Amino acid sequence: xxxxxxxxxxxxxxxxxxxxxxxxxxxxxxxxxxxxxxxxxxxxxxxxxxxxxxxxxxxxxxxxxxxxxxxxxxxxxxxxxxxxxxxxxxxxxxxxxxxxxxxxxxxxxxxxxxxxxxxxxxxxxxxxxxxxxxxxxxxxxxxxxxxxxxxxxxxxxxxxxxxxxxxxxxxxxxxxxxxxxxxxxxxxxxxxxxxxxxxxxxxxxxxxxxxxxxxxxxxxxxxxxxxxxxxxxxxxxxxxxxxxxxxxxxxxxxxxxxxxxxxxxxxxxxxxxxxxxxxxxxxxxxxxxxxxxxxxxxxxxx
Ligand code: MN
Numbered sequence: 001x002x003x004x005x006x007x008x009x010x011x012x013x014x015x016x017x018x019x020x021x022x023x024x025x026x027x028x029x030x031x032x033x034x035x036x037x038x039x040x041x042x043x044x045x046x047x048x049x050x051x052x053x054x055x056x057x058x059x060x061x062x063x064x065x066x067x068x069x070x071x072x073x074x075x076x077x078x079x080x081x082x083x084x085x086x087x088x089x090x091x092x093x094x095x096x097x098x099x100x101x102x103x104x105x106x107x108x109x110x111x112x113x114x115x116x117x118x119x120x121x122x123x124x125x126x127x128x129x130x131x132x133x134x135x136x137x138x139x140x141x142x143x144x145x146x147x148x149x150x151x152x153x154x155x156x157x158x159x160x161x162x163x164x165x166x167x168x169x170x171x172x173x174x175x176x177x178x179x180x181x182x183x184x185x186x187x188x189x190x191x192x193x194x195x196x197x198x199x200x201x202x203x204x205x206x207x208x209x210x211x212x213x214x215x216x217x218x219x220x221x222x223x224x225x226x227x228x229x230x231x232x233x234x235x236x237x238x239x240x241x242x243x244x245x246x247x248x249x250x251x252x253x254x255x256x257x258x259x260x261x262x263x264x265x266x267x268x269x270x271x272x273x274x275x276x277x278x279x280x281x282x283x284x285x286x287x288x289x290x291x292x293x294x295x296x297x298x299x300x301x302x
Pocket of ligand 1: 165248
């Protein structure tokens with residue numbers, strides 16, 4: 001099952017390039033709560049699933065709207081946290097000249113308030129710093145998880161989506177460099193765990209203005225999605241709707257004003273955003289030239 005948010009907090013099922021609005025029926029069925037409707041759906045998915053299957057089976061063909069007629073929104077707007085892997089592919093560890101990977105570094109947090117809708121615009125805040133794309137495969141937690149084992153972790157995953165961990169290079173802390181507003185595009189929708197199958201063999205590709213920059217498969221993750229969630233659950237409890245992003249492979253490179261960035265995650269879909277430097281100002285901190293050394297910028301022809 002593919003579950004999208006669109007328009008003004010509508011929820012839809014996605015199939016064959018079309019979306020079926022199931023918001024009203026879900027809202028009538030799910031318990032009230034101080035969270036987004038999609039988080040309530042995730043938390044109560046076992047109960048809601050038969051309703052969704054029934055709605056999908058019974059809807060008139062005309063009720064399925066073409067996806068290009070709706071504005072997609074970030075699939076979970078209000079996770080309690082976004083947990084991210086710092087160095088989780090060996091080729092990225094090598095290109096960043098990092099001594100350590102996730103097994104020594106642990107995780108970092110990205111602010112949940114900086115999620116960006118599919119089709120949105122990443123706003124570069126500073127005119128004098130390097131900002132890179134990072135293509136990532138992310139999971140969304142379905143059931144509360146605390147101190148779970150890797151084997152248990154899979155049963156706590158609701159589904160998967162694409163995520164870009166946009167990053168300022170330099171010596172400032174990761175929470176600063178990765179938590180600028182708009183720096184976490186996510187989507188285009190959620191694919192449920194049973195629909196996607198194993199998270200350990202999923203291809204992803206990222207292009208900038210049509211030029212391929214990153215290409216990887218999650219089988220090359222140092223810590224798999226399940227192992228990473230299991231580890232992170234020894235630090236903090238995970239709630240339904242929380243986001244865990246698994247890290248980026250080699251090929252990170254700068255994004256600039258006017259760029260069009262596309263992330264394709266196999267079995268999920270295409271997450272596309274634009275980039276602007278409008279309003280950028282000089283950076284107030286002096287971390288440029290410190291920190292992990294990123295790869296040289298590719299020439300414009302890639
Ligand atoms: Mn990252």
